[in-house]
Amino acid sequence: MTDIARNGSSAPAPARRNRSLLEVDDRTRRRNAAEARFKLMGSIAVIIGLLALVGLLTSILLNGMSSFRQTYVSLEVYLDPAKLDKDGSGNLEKIAKVTTFGYKPLIQKAMVATVAANGVDDQGLKAKKIADMISPEAPATIRDYVLANPDKIGETVRFDLLAGGRIDGYYKGRVTMETAALDRNVSPEQLRIADALRDAGVLDTRFNWAFFTAPDASDTRPEAAGLGVAILGSAYMMLVVLVLALPLGVAASIYLEEFAPQNWFTDLIEVNISNLAAVPSIVFGILGLAVFINYAGLPQSAPIVGGLVLTLMTLPTIIIATRAALKAVPPSIREAALGVGASKMQTVFHHVLPLAMPGILTGAIIGLAQALGETAPLLLIGMVAFVREYPAAPPEGLFDPASALPVQIYNWTTRGDPAFVERASGAIIVLLVFLLIMNILAIILRRRFERRW
Amino acid sequence: MNVGILSLIVLGLAALGYVLARRRALAVVQGDARLLHSRTGYYGQLVFLLTAVPAFLVMAIWLFLQPILIEQRVAENIPGTAIPEGGDLTLVMSDVRRIAGGIDAMMADGSLGEAQLKDMHADQTDIRARLAGVGIALGAEVSPAVFEAAKSYRKMQKTGALAMTVVVLGLALGMMGLALSRISATLRARNLAESFVLSLLIGASLVAIATTAGIVLSLLFETWHFFQLYPARDFFFSLTWNPQFRGGSDLGFAPLIWGTLYVSLVALIVAVPIGLMIAIYLAEYAGKRVRSLAKPAIEVLAGIPTIVYGLFALITVGPFIRDWIAQPTGLGDSSSSVLTAGLVMGIMLIPFVSSLSDDIINAVPQALRDGSYGLGATQSETIKQVILPAALPGVVGAILLAASRAIGETMIVVMGAGAAAKMSLNPLEAMTTVTVKIVSQLTGDTEFASPETLVAFALGLTLFVFTLGLNVLALYIVRKYREQYE
Numbered sequence: 001m002t003d004i005a006r007n008g009s010s011a012p013a014p015a016r017r018n019r020s021l022l023e024v025d026d027r028t029r030r031r032n033a034a035e036a037r038f039k040l041m042g043s044i045a046v047i048i049g050l051l052a053l054v055g056l057l058t059s060i061l062l063n064g065m066s067s068f069r070q071t072y073v074s075l076e077v078y079l080d081p082a083k084l085d086k087d088g089s090g091n092l093e094k095i096a097k098v099t100t101f102g103y104k105p106l107i108q109k110a111m112v113a114t115v116a117a118n119g120v121d122d123q124g125l126k127a128k129k130i131a132d133m134i135s136p137e138a139p140a141t142i143r144d145y146v147l148a149n150p151d152k153i154g155e156t157v158r159f160d161l162l163a164g165g166r167i168d169g170y171y172k173g174r175v176t177m178e179t180a181a182l183d184r185n186v187s188p189e190q191l192r193i194a195d196a197l198r199d200a201g202v203l204d205t206r207f208n209w210a211f212f213t214a215p216d217a218s219d220t221r222p223e224a225a226g227l228g229v230a231i232l233g234s235a236y237m238m239l240v241v242l243v244l245a246l247p248l249g250v251a252a253s254i255y256l257e258e259f260a261p262q263n264w265f266t267d268l269i270e271v272n273i274s275n276l277a278a279v280p281s282i283v284f285g286i287l288g289l290a291v292f293i294n295y296a297g298l299p300q301s302a303p304i305v306g307g308l309v310l311t312l313m314t315l316p317t318i319i320i321a322t323r324a325a326l327k328a329v330p331p332s333i334r335e336a337a338l339g340v341g342a343s344k345m346q347t348v349f350h351h352v353l354p355l356a357m358p359g360i361l362t363g364a365i366i367g368l369a370q371a372l373g374e375t376a377p378l379l380l381i382g383m384v385a386f387v388r389e390y391p392a393a394p395p396e397g398l399f400d401p402a403s404a405l406p407v408q409i410y411n412w413t414t415r416g417d418p419a420f421v422e423r424a425s426g427a428i429i430v431l432l433v434f435l436l437i438m439n440i441l442a443i444i445l446r447r448r449f450e451r452r453w
Numbered sequence: 454m455n456v457g458i459l460s461l462i463v464l465g466l467a468a469l470g471y472v473l474a475r476r477r478a479l480a481v482v483q484g485d486a487r488l489l490h491s492r493t494g495y496y497g498q499l500v501f502l503l504t505a506v507p508a509f510l511v512m513a514i515w516l517f518l519q520p521i522l523i524e525q526r527v528a529e530n531i532p533g534t535a536i537p538e539g540g541d542l543t544l545v546m547s548d549v550r551r552i553a554g555g556i557d558a559m560m561a562d563g564s565l566g567e568a569q570l571k572d573m574h575a576d577q578t579d580i581r582a583r584l585a586g587v588g589i590a591l592g593a594e595v596s597p598a599v600f601e602a603a604k605s606y607r608k609m610q611k612t613g614a615l616a617m618t619v620v621v622l623g624l625a626l627g628m629m630g631l632a633l634s635r636i637s638a639t640l641r642a643r644n645l646a647e648s649f650v651l652s653l654l655i656g657a658s659l660v661a662i663a664t665t666a667g668i669v670l671s672l673l674f675e676t677w678h679f680f681q682l683y684p685a686r687d688f689f690f691s692l693t694w695n696p697q698f699r700g701g702s703d704l705g706f707a708p709l710i711w712g713t714l715y716v717s718l719v720a721l722i723v724a725v726p727i728g729l730m731i732a733i734y735l736a737e738y739a740g741k742r743v744r745s746l747a748k749p750a751i752e753v754l755a756g757i758p759t760i761v762y763g764l765f766a767l768i769t770v771g772p773f774i775r776d777w778i779a780q781p782t783g784l785g786d787s788s789s790s791v792l793t794a795g796l797v798m799g800i801m802l803i804p805f806v807s808s809l810s811d812d813i814i815n816a817v818p819q820a821l822r823d824g825s826y827g828l829g830a831t832q833s834e835t836i837k838q839v840i841l842p843a844a845l846p847g848v849v850g851a852i853l854l855a856a857s858r859a860i861g862e863t864m865i866v867v868m869g870a871g872a873a874a875k876m877s878l879n880p881l882e883a884m885t886t887v888t889v890k891i892v893s894q895l896t897g898d899t900e901f902a903s904p905e906t907l908v909a910f911a912l913g914l915t916l917f918v919f920t921l922g923l924n925v926l927a928l929y930i931v932r933k934y935r936e937q938y939e
Contacts, residue, residue, distance in 0.1 A: 031831055038833035042734025045727045046743075049751045049807070052800045056754075059769040060761065251657035259651060260658075272661040278854070278924045279917065280861020282888050283668060286913040289895060290671035297520055297550075312664050319661075345647040373758025376863035376888070380895045395457050406760040413767055413868060421768055428761050439756065 060428050066172040067426025070208035070223065071163040073134060073197065077110040077142060081154045084146060095150055103139035103146075107131055107161070115193060118200040123189035133190050135162035137217065137224035163203060165223040165419045167194050171205050174418060211426060215388045216403065216411070222419035225412070227427055229387050233303050233402030234372060236394060240307025241314055241371050246364050248311075249318030250353075256319075257326040258348050277316035284313045285377030293381060300382030301401035303391065309377050314367040321363020325356040358449035365442040369435050375406040383407045405431050459512070459618055463625050467505035470629040474500035477636050491643035496636055499646040503632040506653070508625040515617045523613060527606045532598055545599060552595065552603035553610070555584040570604065672917060675910035683904040688911060694874035694885075696894070696905045704908045706915060708874040712791070712884035716870055717859035719795025719880060720802055725852055727799075728806025735807070736814040737836055748811075755804035759864040766797040766869030778881065785881035787871060792880040794869035798862055802855045809854065813847030814840060846934035853927035857920040863888040887912050 019025070024032070083102055085095055108131035115122055115130055122130060138161040146153065162168075166186035169175040180188045197203040214226025252273075260266040288309035292298045298305050329352050337347040378384075383404050391400035403411070405427065412424040478496040482488040489496075524546060531545060559565035564583075565573075573580075580595040636642075680688070683704060691705025731751060735744050771788035778792075779785040817840050825835040841848070871883025872893065894909040 031834070035831045035833045038836070039734070039738055042730050042738055045730030046734050046739075046747050046751075048727055049731050049754070049803050050747065052803065053750060053754050055769075056757070056761070056765050056800070059765055063768060248657045248660055251654045252660065255651075255654035255658045259654065269658050269661055272665045275921065275924065276661055276664060278857060278920060279668065280858075280863070280888070280920055282861065282863045282891055283672075283913055283917050286891070286895070286910065287664070287668045287671055290675060290910070291667055295671075296517070312660075315660065315664070343643065343647060345650060369756070373760065375758070375760045375763075376867075376892070379863075379892050382896075384896055406758060409760050409764065410864070410868070413764060424764060425768070428764060431758065432761070435756065435758070 060425050060432075063422060064425025064427075064429045066174075067211060067422045068208050068429075069172070069205050070210065071168040071171050071203060071205045072160045073111075073114075073163050073203045074158060074160050075107070075110045075114055075134075075202075076156050076158050077106055078156045079142075079146060079153045080106060085150075085153050092147070092150055095153070096147060098143070100139035100143055103142050104131070106142065107134055107138055114202055115197070118197065118202060120193055120196040120200065123192055125187075125189050125193070129187070129190065130193065133164050133167050133194060135164050135221055135223050137162055137221050162223045163194070165221065165417065167191070167203075168205075168223050169419055170194065171198075172422070174422065211423075212430070215390065216386060216408065217388075218386075219415055219417065222415075222417045222423060225420070225423055227405065227408060227430060229390055230403040230405045230408035230427070231430075232391060233306070233383070233387075234405045236303035236391065236398055236402065237307040237310055237404060238368055238372060239394065240304060240398065241310050241368060242364070244307070244311040245314050245318055245367065249315050249364070249367075250322055250360060252315075253319050253322035253326060254348060254353070257323050258352070259344070273316050273319055276312075277320065280376075281313060281374055282376040282380070284309050285380035287312070288377060288381045299399055299401070301385045301387065301403075302399050303402050303404075304398040305381050306378050306383055306404060307398070309381060310371040310374060313374065313377065314371045317367040317370060318360075318364055321366065322356070322360045325359025325363065326352060328359060329355045355451070358445050362442045362446050365438050365445070369438040369442075372438070373406055373431065373435060375410055378404050378407045379410070384411055386411075405434075456512070456516070459621060460509070463505055463508045463512075463621065466622075466625045466629060467501045470500040470504040470633070471497035473629075473633055474636060477633055478642075481636060482638050488638050490639055490641050491646075495642040495646050496640070499642045499649070500629060500632045500636075502646060502649045502653075504625050504629040506649070507628055508621050511624055512617065512621050515613075515620070519610075519613045519617070523606060523609045526609065527602050530605065531602050545602075548595075548599055549603045549606050552580070552584065552600060553607040556603065556607055559583065574600070668917065672910055672914040675907055676914045679904055679907035679911050682907065688908070692876065694890070696908070702905055704904065706887070706912065708876050709885060709887045709890055709912065710915075711876045712870065712874070713860055713866075713886040713888070715791050715880070715884060716795045716798065716866055716886055717856055719791060720798035720859045721852065721856060723796055723799025724802035724806050724855060728803045728855075729810055729848065731803065731807040732810035732814055733836055736811050737832065737840070748808075751804050752808060753804075754800065755808070757801075759801065759862065762797050762801050763864040763868035766793050766865055770797055771869060774881070782881075784879055785883075787883045789869055789871035789883045790881045791870060791884050794866045795880070797869055798859055798865045801862070801865065802859060805855050805858060806851055809851035810844070810848050813844045813851065816847070817843045846930050850927040850931040853923050853930070857923035857927070860923070861888065861916060861920050863892060867892055887916050891916070 083106065084098055085091075087094065108127055111131045111134060112122075112127045138159075141161060142159060145157070145159070164186070166175050166180070166183065167190065170180070170186075170191050175183070175186065175191070177188045177191060180186045180191055194203055210224075211226050212231065213228045214224060215229045216226070217224035252269075256266065256269065260269075288305055292305045292308055293300055333351055333355065334347050337351045338344070342350065383402075384407055385401060385403075387401045387403050389400070391397035391402045409424045409427045409431070412420040412427065474496040475493045478489055478493050479486060486493055527549060528546060531549075556565065556570065560567075560570075574597060580600055584595075688704055688706055690707070691703055692707050693703040693705050694708045696702040696704060731747075735748055739747065767788075771790070771793045774790060774793050774796075775786065775788040779787075779790065821839050821843060822835055825839045826832075830838065866886045867889050870886060870889060872885050872889060873883050874885045874890070875882060877884065891909045891912050894906055894912075
């Protein structure tokens with residue numbers, strides 16, 4: 001007995017009986033409309049997802065591409081012996097006593113001379129204001145050169161010096177004549193001089209290699225800030241992660257997948273691993289701070305600590321990937337090896353592991369990529385510190401203070417000058433390029449070597 | 454001796470042991486390898502492992518224990534009078550360590566010899582000025598007791614390092630000798646080496662347990678420490694968060710929890726409908742080509758580091774919301790707000806929800822769909838009335854996992870949500886979260902003595918408990934309510 005028969009109210013309407021099935025009635029129309037609406041909602045959701053991706057990437061690209069170009073001024077600087085080497089002895093220690101302040105007048109003189117030599121109207125600016133168009137980093141550049149080549153004192157040397165951050169921003173559209181009029185750090189007159197110098201070929205904008213090699217710079221000189229120390233620090237951490245997480249992860253997976261008996265202890269390990277995969281990354285930072293720095297006394301901001309923290313964080317990823325790779329090796333391989341008299345250990349190390357290797361490496365690369373982009377735990381172990389010195393070569397360098405790519409990005413976003421936002425976006429492009437390369441590598445590995453059984 | 458060099462020496466010894474063991478095994482049977490129980494390589498492997506592993510183990514334990522023991526001994530010898538008014542022992546100990554480091558630096562640049570150090574006393578020499586000369590800046594004059602403590606600290610450290618070198622090398626050599634002397638034709642070298650390797654594998658899988666234990670213990674220990682300095686009642690029930698680094702701060706966690714939950718809620722409101730619809734569309738409607746393009750593209754979102762989302766919130770979404778929504782409506786005027794952070798975090802969670810739900814929807818058997826179509830249902834009716842109910846436990850699990858992600862997310866809220874601890878309903882106002890405050894309390898100078906620093910551990914424990922609870926709940930729901938097909 002069905003409900004329909006019992007209450008009788010749902011008997012087919014008489015009108016329906018005489019109509020063709022091909023004629024769509026109201027109810028069907030409503031249901032079809034609902035169907036179309038639902039499908040439309042689905043495609044809108046997909047489009048929103050894709051738009052979010054496109055929006056995210058274009059916003060970063062638009063903001064960051066300009067950081068790969070930098071404005072330089074080419075100046076003939078006379079390295080005045082009266083200023084740099086007063087007694088003419090050529091004694092390096094004496095020359096080193098002259099601080100960057102001693103080099104400023106040289107640049108000022110050179111800049112004023114260059115402006116005059118190119119027939120550029122100085123707009124009635126004082127010499128100091130004209131010299132301000134050059135980055136405050138420039139004296140340090142010249143000083144380093146002089147200390148490296150003391151015999152050049154007394155000669156006139158051509159330098160490519162960084163233009164000031166605002167002048168650079170003018171050619172990247174960040175600074176305009178209107179904003180310059182309101183800005184204490186730059187004036188429209190300076191911009192007009194810059195335009196004239198650009199026409200004269202003294203000032204030009206070119207590819208910014210220093211962005212990849214230079215260390216960080218202080219708040220007032222964004223034009224000099226680079227990623228050198230951060231890239232090196234990240235590379236050191238990846239080295240630590242690779243050296244520690246890969247063997248540990250593979251060993252743990254081999255045990256769990258091939259040897260572990262089914263008991264509470266194995267369960268405990270497995271529950272632990274899946275929990276660790278879900279623990280927020282910042283908690284690993286707290287662990288690193290409490291155990292590695294506070295308890296074990298390792299130095300703050302050191303790549304070794306960052307590497308250890310990231311190792312613990314990537315370990316679950318690598319273990320999960322490795323176990324999947326081991327599982328994918330068919331049992332027939334194991335049985336064949338055991339059948340010809342190999343021991344369990346020989347079976348695993350001589351046959352199963354080599355066959356699972358592409359999968360394991362793919363997992364390891366993905367784990368590394370994850371670790372490379374991780375920021376939060378590194379903030380807690382002091383990687384935000386302002387570091388200008390390059391760390392030494394490993395292994396000692398692992399204990400030197402360094403920065404890391406994502407932390408450097410965060411660090412730049414906290415600074416006042418908008419030029420640093422451009423730098424941060426540029427650094428993100430660098431980070432994303434690294435991640436892209438790693439992921440492509442993982443895909444190639446999988447395509448090339450993965451075997452279908 | 455340097456730990457690195459010592460490790461290299463031990464490895465060298467182990468390699469030597471490998472070679473010697475192979476030779477000796479062959480010598481025992483006069484070069485006829487058939488008479489040996491195992492192949493010669495296994496004898497080598499066994500000696501290699503026995504030489505290297507115990508030595509490294511002892512080294513690790515030594516490095517772990519030595520600082521604690523030395524600190525204890527030195528701390529015992531510091532008289533109570535050497536501790537300044539209002540200071541405590543940990544501060545004095547950090548001075549001791551820095552002075553010891555300074556003495557080492559002076560030794561290194563040759564301005565101080567061992568003999569001179571013996572006659573050097575804090576009341577005769579200006580230690581502070583000399584330490585400043587090697588780049589160690591001290592806050593106050595060095596008291597004689599502290600300086601003596603630094604001297605003995607340094608001495609004990611030297612003795613400890615020397616003793617470690619001797620013990621480790623002795624152990625390596627001893628084990629190597631012992632293993633070599635045991636080699637005979639009947640020694641079951643392969644079995645021994647293999648069980649040794651097996652124990653190493655077990656050791657590696659214990660790292661996961663050790664990590665969890667490390668997390669839980671360090672959080673519990675420091676939280677306990679915190680509650681000794683700050684009343685637990687205020688932490689849990691006070692409604693204000695106002696840390697003052699001079700003391701007398703209000704450290705109630707309610708505003709932070711509120712901010713965290715609010716941001717996560719906004720994120721889920723964004724991510725769940727979009728992610729679910731994407732999963733449904735890709736699993737049920739999309740053709741092969743659309744699926745093969747759209748699915749990886751959306752999963753790219755999951756591979757993008759959170760710092761990128763943070764910057765997106767900071768420079769694009771934040772100003773946009775401020776200029777187009779907050780200021781016209783007059784509800785707020787800061788670019789960091791709950792809505793900014795929630796929106797961007799929602800985008801981050803979309804692939805998380807969609808790929809998990811996609812798997813679950815695909816796992817619903819085709820027979821259910823066919824049955825529903827056979828009864829005359831349209832595709833959307835089938836999805837809404839058959840597939841989603843069947844997939845519900847899995848979908849709820851996925852949402853809970855996404856929620857636990859949202860609660861633990863740090864960079865997006867640090868850069869997008871703001872730093873003001875507030876309890877407000879207005880999503881256009883800046884609020885702060887647990888993770889933001891962990892970062893702000895722990896970056897910079899970290900002396901583990903003030904409640905303002907230690908509160909971060911209590912917050913970390915809260916976070917850990919929350920996320921763990923959500924994960925366990927998700928797992929439980931999936932296991933308990935999962936429909937078993939076939």
